[in-house]
Amino acid sequence: MTSPSAAAPDTRPLGASERRGPEFEGTVTVLSRQTVAEGVVSLELAPNSGDDELLPPWQPGAHIDVVLPTGVTRQYSLCGPVDTAGHSDRWRVAVLWEPDGRGGSQWIHDRVREGDELQVRGPRNNFPLRPAARYLFVGGGIGITPLLPMIAEAEAAGAEWSLLYGGRTHGSMAFLPELEGYGERVAVRPQDQYGLLDLAGFLGDPDPSALVYCCGPAGLIDAVEAYCAGWPSGSLNVERFAAAAAPGTADGAAEQPIEVELRASGMTLTVPPELSVLAAVEQAGVPVLSSCEEGICGSCETPVLDGEVDHRDSLLTEDERAANDTMLICVSRARGGRLVLDL
Structure with a gap:
């Protein structure tokens, strides 16, 4: 970095x-x-x-x-x-x-x-540490794990940083001895002693020079997303361990079959409402990596050559979705009824 x-x-x-x-x-x-x-x-x-x-x-x-x-x-x-x-x-x-x-x-x-x-x-790596002058890290429970090497990297780069780390109890919070050496930059706040994390006190006002990194339970991530809604675009970076609530179709209508062309394989598939694009591709015998099948791990991310994607994942940023050049085929579908994929 x-x-x-x-x-x-x-x-x-x-x-x-x-x-x-x-x-x-x-x-x-x-x-x-x-x-x-x-x-x-x-x-x-x-x-x-x-x-x-x-x-x-x-x-x-x-x-x-x-x-x-x-x-x-x-x-x-x-x-x-x-x-x-x-x-x-x-x-x-x-x-x-x-x-x-x-x-x-x-x-x-x-x-x-x-x-x-x-x-x-x-x-x-779906959760990279970007160069910045200042970092605000928020970890909940096992969500501390990806933040540990980020903190070490920020420290080595000479960046300003602080960590707000919450958990159910002090005993349930992992790697505390490794964090002790950072002194007051680390705020350890077990819920049974402090209640819910004080996000307002920690994050403060929007800072255009800062990046916020958050990982932990869905409720914590939702709260941080709500608090950072007024921050500059791209300031907040999160990683979820479970998928966010799945959206419905783009226009609220009943799910429809879609047509998916696999350009590299020279075949076109009709994907029925009850089948994911990933499942249809696998049934057609086209090899593709997959893992979580919930739209959070990125294993099945696939380049999109044509068509408009109905994004339903919990991984891509708004800018990545707007670019319309990639999709997670385990959960996302087509808005216009047809997609062309680089498979």
């Missing part, structure tokens, strides 16, 4: 190639497993195909997919130190036990131990 300045922060939209970057797909070994808070374990991962094997470089905000033997794929933010020299020999992720989830976190908590192997792919 370049050194901070008083100039306006970088708020350019990302392209699909920027999100993905160089990817690794293979097996890693769990070097260590540590309990870092109530219900949270951290895993340190390393490639297991030889001593000379290295993992791809990554930047703050990146996540990896963990493909479990059960067939479930889950995304976890990389939260260890960034190797500025390039490739690294290990990754760190943290996993929150979610008893009401779909079984991925429970499987990891119950089964994964030091020395075990995991199938992973990535990294992918």
